Amino acid sequence: MVADHVTQSTNGDDETQLDMLSSTRVVIKNALERLGYPNEVYELLKDSLRMLTVRIPVRMDDGSIKVFTGYRAQHNDAVGPTKGGVRFHPNVTEDEVNALAIWMSLKAGIMDLPYGGGKGGIICDPREMSFRELEGLSRGYVRAISQFVGPTKDIPAPDIFTNSQIMAWMMDEYSRIDEYNSPGFITGKPIVLGGSHGRETATAKGVTICIKEAANKRGIDLEDARVIVQGFGNAGSFLAKFLHDAGAKVIGISDAYGALHDPDGLDIDYLLDRRDSFGTITKLFNNTITNQELLEQDCDILVPAAVQNQITKENAHNIKASIVVEAANGPTTPEGTKILTERDILLVPDVMASSGGVTVSYFEWVQNNQGYYWPEEEIDEKLTKAMIKSFNTIYNTARTRQIDMRLAAYMVGVRKMAEASRFRGWV
Numbered sequence: 001m002v003a004d005h006v007t008q009s010t011n012g013d014d015e016t017q018l019d020m021l022s023s024t025r026v027v028i029k030n031a032l033e034r035l036g037y038p039n040e041v042y043e044l045l046k047d048s049l050r051m052l053t054v055r056i057p058v059r060m061d062d063g064s065i066k067v068f069t070g071y072r073a074q075h076n077d078a079v080g081p082t083k084g085g086v087r088f089h090p091n092v093t094e095d096e097v098n099a100l101a102i103w104m105s106l107k108a109g110i111m112d113l114p115y116g117g118g119k120g121g122i123i124c125d126p127r128e129m130s131f132r133e134l135e136g137l138s139r140g141y142v143r144a145i146s147q148f149v150g151p152t153k154d155i156p157a158p159d160i161f162t163n164s165q166i167m168a169w170m171m172d173e174y175s176r177i178d179e180y181n182s183p184g185f186i187t188g189k190p191i192v193l194g195g196s197h198g199r200e201t202a203t204a205k206g207v208t209i210c211i212k213e214a215a216n217k218r219g220i221d222l223e224d225a226r227v228i229v230q231g232f233g234n235a236g237s238f239l240a241k242f243l244h245d246a247g248a249k250v251i252g253i254s255d256a257y258g259a260l261h262d263p264d265g266l267d268i269d270y271l272l273d274r275r276d277s278f279g280t281i282t283k284l285f286n287n288t289i290t291n292q293e294l295l296e297q298d299c300d301i302l303v304p305a306a307v308q309n310q311i312t313k314e315n316a317h318n319i320k321a322s323i324v325v326e327a328a329n330g331p332t333t334p335e336g337t338k339i340l341t342e343r344d345i346l347l348v349p350d351v352m353a354s355s356g357g358v359t360v361s362y363f364e365w366v367q368n369n370q371g372y373y374w375p376e377e378e379i380d381e382k383l384t385k386a387m388i389k390s391f392n393t394i395y396n397t398a399r400t401r402q403i404d405m406r407l408a409a410y411m412v413g414v415r416k417m418a419e420a421s422r423f424r425g426w427v
């Protein structure tokens with residue numbers, strides 16, 4: 001096994017469990033200090049430049065009107081227009097959208113994309129809404145934010161519980177308001193509406209590339225590796241498939257309701273066939289375990305691909321994997337990061353591992369702008385090259401500076417935005 005020489009954790013010893021926004025700020029501050037930037041740069045970057053709250057009335061199927069609350073955050077547009085997904089989830093909060101917008105800025109910086117970060121969210125439960133109600137909500141959201149966004153201002157995309165159909169409704173609504181066909185307003189569209197080949201699987205592909213690189217560094221052969229993937233949504237399900245096809249043994253998967261575990265390997269193709277569009281699968285089985293139990297099962301590679309705050313100070317000591325690759329946003333708390341790092345578990349952070357989605361979104365936007373479309377092989381090749389380059393920049397930064405990969409990723413991710421903000425004379 002190759003030693004990583006990763007000795008210092010992202011946060012100080014007295015760091016307690018923090019919410020996502022506060023913990024992101026701690027790492028940004030640390031990254032900026034190490035890069036030699038004065039505190040005023042941190043003061044600018046610790047929050048989104050703009051945060052819009054909207055109220056969206058939707059006529060429901062029973063004839064009543066329900067008013068939903070939504071947000072759109074634009075973190076920093078010094079480098080270029082802001083970019084990031086829209087999440088439909090009952091737990092969406094303003095702080096969460098703010099933190100997620102900051103993460104999008106970091107992802108854009110890490111992948112060297114000409115964007116700043118943005119994020120949107122609507123407090124709703126799409127699992128309990130009809131197709132017609134979802135269309136009303138998607139169109140209503142775009143009407144509410146239309147003056148705030150646009151192909152050269154802020155470009156939305158899919159996130160948790162939103163998909164290419166929702167992107168299609170949003171693009172259609174924006175195009176009506178704009179009076180032009182505006183495919184570049186949003187990414188993650190169906191191919192026939194200017195979507196890009198490879199966008200649907202891009203996050204999973206990016207994570208797979210990171211897993212291969214990480215396994216390589218740790219001398220693990222992916223063909224012999226036992227992998228657990230927490231989450232069976234867009235990222236988790238395609239990821240399980242890619243890893244299975246690469247010869248790895250996927251021994252555990254989960255959804256919001258429970259987890260399936262089989263040390264001999266799961267039949268991923270069967271599970272993919274039976275999952276619903278929200279990634280629900282475990283309801284079909286009796287012999288399930290909990291998500292928390294799944295995380296602690298023996299394996300070589302653990303991929304949290306569901307929601308935030310899964311690996312914490314409570315369970316980080318019990319993680320058996322030697323590599324943890326974060327496909328979800330924020331699955332490991334600061335304390336969790338510290339414990340995994342001290343235990344010499346290689347942790348590939350979310351802002352690196354999950355940046356394949358926004359990278360192919362960038363390719364989609366470029367194709368929309370130029371009106372010329374690339375075949376899937378070209379997208380794959382561009383994504384693979386970009387991910388490998390960024391992974392190694394961050395891995396090497398971590399090794400040379402004796403820091404964990406999260407802090408290294410933040411240093412790489414924040415630099416361009418800090419530099420651009422300075423050149424513009426903002427700080």
Ligand code: GLU
Binds near residue numbers: 157354
């Ligand atoms: N929602 C995805 C993310 O968190 C993709 C964003 C995009 O494609 O712009 O990275």
